[in-house]
Amino acid sequence: MASQFPLVNVSPNNPVFDLPIYVARDEGLFAKAGIDVRFQAKYSERAASDADPFKRLKESLFEQGKADVYNLCEWAGIDRSEHSKRGAQVLALRPAVGAQAILSFDSSIQEPRDLAGVPVGINDKTGSHYTTLQSLEGVLARKDIVVEHLGIPENRYKALKEKKSRAVAVMEPFISLGLKEGAHLVDVTFYRGAEVIAPGLAAEQRTAYLDAINEASDRIMADFGKYKHYVTEQTKGALQPHEMSDEFVRYTHYVLYDPKRFQQVYEWMRSWGLAEGDADHAKVVASF
Numbered sequence: 412m413a414s415q416f417p418l419v420n421v422s423p424n425n426p427v428f429d430l431p432i433y434v435a436r437d438e439g440l441f442a443k444a445g446i447d448v449r450f451q452a453k454y455s456e457r458a459a460s461d462a463d464p465f466k467r468l469k470e471s472l473f474e475q476g477k478a479d480v481y482n483l484c485e486w487a488g489i490d491r492s493e494h495s496k497r498g499a500q501v502l503a504l505r506p507a508v509g510a511q512a513i514l515s516f517d518s519s520i521q522e523p524r525d526l527a528g529v530p531v532g533i534n535d536k537t538g539s540h541y542t543t544l545q546s547l548e549g550v551l552a553r554k555d556i557v558v559e560h561l562g563i564p565e566n567r568y569k570a571l572k573e574k575k576s577r578a579v580a581v582m583e584p585f586i587s588l589g590l591k592e593g594a595h596l597v598d599v600t601f602y603r604g605a606e607v608i609a610p611g612l613a614a615e616q617r618t619a620y621l622d623a624i625n626e627a628s629d630r631i632m633a634d635f636g637k638y639k640h641y642v643t644e645q646t647k648g649a650l651q652p653h654e655m656s657d658e659f660v661r662y663t664h665y666v667l668y669d670p671k672r673f674q675q676v677y678e679w680m681r682s683w684g685l686a687e688g689d690a691d692h693a694k695v696v697a698s699f
Contacts, residue, residue: 416447417616422469422478423454425564427583427642427660428507428604429482434638435627444619451478454645462560464491464536473499479609480620482507484538486680488605489673493688498610501673502617503665504603506628510659511542513598514571514589515578523550523598530559532567532579536685538602539567539580544683546600553683565645584643586659588650599659605668621665628662 419441423429432448435441441448457468464470464487472478474497482505483491492499513523513531520526526547533539540558547556561567561576568585570576571594578597581589590596608617631638639652680686 416442416445417613419446419448419480419612419616419620420451420478421448422472422481423450423452423457424469424482425582426454426645427509428505429454430631430638430641431506431624431627431662433641434630435623438627438630440623440626441620444623446616446619446623448620448623457563461562462535465494473497473607473609476609479612479616480606482604482606484541485603485605485676486541486685487537488607489677489680489686490536491607493686499607500610501605501668502608503606503621503667505606506624506662506665508601508603508661508663509538509582510586510599510601511538511546511580511582512586512589512596512659513543513546513578513580514568514586514594515597516571516574516594517577520578520597521595523547526578526597527551527555528557529577530557532561532570532576533558534562534564534567535560538582538604539564541680541685542600542602543580545679546598583659584646584650584655587655588646590656591650591654603666606665625664628664631662 421432436448451472452468458466461467465474469481469483470491473481474495476497485504488501492501513526520529531543533543543558544556559576561570561579564581564585567579567581568589571579635657636652639655643650643652643655677686
């Protein structure tokens with residue numbers, strides 16, 4: 412059915428990060444802002460562990476022109492904008508400020524230093540990957556930091572429970588689920604993510620989208636418990652909404668991406684071999 416409003420198509424990310432989009436959609440905030448926002452797939456339809464980011468659901472939908480916007484971690488936003496054939500741009504830092512925690516059931520792993528030489532389960536070139544490198548390099552030599560691609564959060568947590576991995580990096584709702592089921596925290600770091608948009612998305616649509624998301628974030632923070640069920644559905648009943656902690660994610664307003672911050676992040680990525688350009692190329696990528 413044709414919409415009376417301009418259409419903005421969204422490619423899905425983890426529910427904990429897309430929560431403001433769900434709230435804005437279901438409580439009429441996008442319609443109030445004069446836009447029609449639609450997810451182009453369900454998050455559950457994503458591939459389990461594809462190591463190529465552009466073969467994953469949200470990136471592939473965007474690259475095919477089926478989605479106009481999606482969010483992911485800040486570092487991955489830079490990576491995707493650098494390699495996008497469509498010409499992706501990072502518009503802003505998303506409202507979800509999430510914790511990435513390294514969990515373990517192994518009593519011999521109690522602090523980050525105990526992870527020297529221990530593979531930490533991550534999803535390659537996502538927040539779990541970048542935050543693990545960033546948080547551990549403060550206590551370990553880079554040569555002692557080992558990451559292992561295990562794919563989506565469900566796979567990482569499953570590997571941990573089955574003792575196929577001694578430590579994994581996860582976000583909510585798997586932090587709360589892990590603590591419920593006897594895992595312990597080894598390391599926790601908070602980070603912002605980025606909103607990647609199609610270059611042809613009109614300025615009016617961008618503004619309307621961000622304004623609605625900001626209002627949704629305010630509603631979430633006013634009554635987080637009302638909305639936790641969107642996030643805990645990912646656990647298929649293993650974690651009830653009231654069992655999810657209030658401490659490992661919060662929601663604020665979007666922040667337009669600052670070129671100085673971009674340059675600092677980009678240089679850090681280059682130092683790990685996770686960005687390929689030089690300073691001049693970085694300036695081009697940073698022209699959002």
